[in-house]
Amino acid sequence: MYSSELKALKKAGRFRERKLFDEDLEDMASNDYLGLSSNKKQFNKAVKLVKKYHTLTPKASMLVNGYHPIHQKFEKMMAALHGVEEAIVVGSGYLANMALIEALVRKGDMLFMDEEYHASGVMAAALLGERVVKFRHNDVDDLREKLEAYPANRQIVAVEGVYSMGGDLCKKDIFDIADEKKALMIVDEAHSAGVLGKNLLGIFEHYKIEMNERHIKMGTLGKAYGSYGAYILASSHIVSFLINRAKPIIYSTAPSVFDTALAQVNIEHIQKHTKKYRKKILKRQRLVEKILEKNCESLICPIVLPNNASTLNMQKKLIAQGDLVGAIRQPTVKKPILRVILNVSVPLGKIKDILVQIRDKTVQ
Numbered sequence: 001m002y003s004s005e006l007k008a009l010k011k012a013g014r015f016r017e018r019k020l021f022d023e024d025l026e027d028m029a030s031n032d033y034l035g036l037s038s039n040k041k042q043f044n045k046a047v048k049l050v051k052k053y054h055t056l057t058p059k060a061s062m063l064v065n066g067y068h069p070i071h072q073k074f075e076k077m078m079a080a081l082h083g084v085e086e087a088i089v090v091g092s093g094y095l096a097n098m099a100l101i102e103a104l105v106r107k108g109d110m111l112f113m114d115e116e117y118h119a120s121g122v123m124a125a126a127l128l129g130e131r132v133v134k135f136r137h138n139d140v141d142d143l144r145e146k147l148e149a150y151p152a153n154r155q156i157v158a159v160e161g162v163y164s165m166g167g168d169l170c171k172k173d174i175f176d177i178a179d180e181k182k183a184l185m186i187v188d189e190a191h192s193a194g195v196l197g198k199n200l201l202g203i204f205e206h207y208k209i210e211m212n213e214r215h216i217k218m219g220t221l222g223k224a225y226g227s228y229g230a231y232i233l234a235s236s237h238i239v240s241f242l243i244n245r246a247k248p249i250i251y252s253t254a255p256s257v258f259d260t261a262l263a264q265v266n267i268e269h270i271q272k273h274t275k276k277y278r279k280k281i282l283k284r285q286r287l288v289e290k291i292l293e294k295n296c297e298s299l300i301c302p303i304v305l306p307n308n309a310s311t312l313n314m315q316k317k318l319i320a321q322g323d324l325v326g327a328i329r330q331p332t333v334k335k336p337i338l339r340v341i342l343n344v345s346v347p348l349g350k351i352k353d354i355l356v357q358i359r360d361k362t363v364q
Helices: 003-011 040-050 069-082 093-104 119-131 140-149 172-180 236-245 257-272 274-292 308-320 348-363
Strands: 026-028 086-090 110-114 132-135 155-160 184-188 215-220 230-234 300-304 323-328 337-341
Touching: 026 337, 026 348, 040 257, 069 086, 069 230, 069 257, 086 093, 086 236, 093 119, 093 184, 093 215, 093 230, 093 236, 110 119, 110 140, 119 132, 132 140, 140 155, 140 172, 155 172, 172 184, 230 236, 257 274, 274 300, 274 348, 300 348, 308 323, 308 337, 308 348, 323 348, 337 348
Parallel strands: 026 323, 110 132, 110 155, 155 184, 184 215
Antiparallel strands: 086 230, 215 230, 300 337, 323 337
């Protein structure tokens, strides 16, 4: 039924499929920034934690009887850690963005979204019609102009702490203009939590910004935190509104109890070893700056290649020698890239070899 469409995707070098990669490959493709996905000691801690309870799975929506003591314990830990009034755990980052944008942008409100915001937010925004304005990526002046051109009952700005493909940080000035205009801010910390800040708490900590009642922070548990799921941090007022109006929260089975437990023990582990992780992160960022002569503020290193074919070819060559990097193509990005994740569990020497190899091949 879709043979012609599939044929066109293959011809354009944009065809995708699931693959089982060899577990022995050095992983520089996933978002497992701190290498916790293979930490069996932490996994066993989570098993032990879940086994303390009679109920092991969520069973139902959080608003029926799927809300588990582990969910509540995790939420209280996250709220205290980030210095906010309340937290709520959600099934995935995709659902969290859908919940926030679909629920918070009411009639008479306007959403101002960075043009490179995650696909989940873009999908949610499509439900809002004319209540959405996109501003140029990380462009403070463009955001200011549009905030002034589109007054509303509530103005809501949606940005990412670290942008998933470019690896660049949301500019501090974006936070400043939102504060100046008294706009609400949705900040997706999926790729900044566990990577930025003195205690690896993300972009707010990195910029030394104290969260206020207009700030809404969401992040995922499936990246630096080595699990699956997501969380939203905000004032009690906002969290209460989401519980009452956000469809992905109301109508979804509560998040996995085990995955929430695993995220909790992993976050506790990270907090105990922040100095060690920060040191490893900094070494990798400096390596990129030295080899590629480009500024690296996160653990995402994108390298632009000429076309889809050369991107896939380079990925295959690296796989053949035991190294896995991401080959990202359109429409996810405007130009195809090799997305190298500076995973702290991959030896520094190995990352150096890969960066040099890619640099030399792309220069030729």
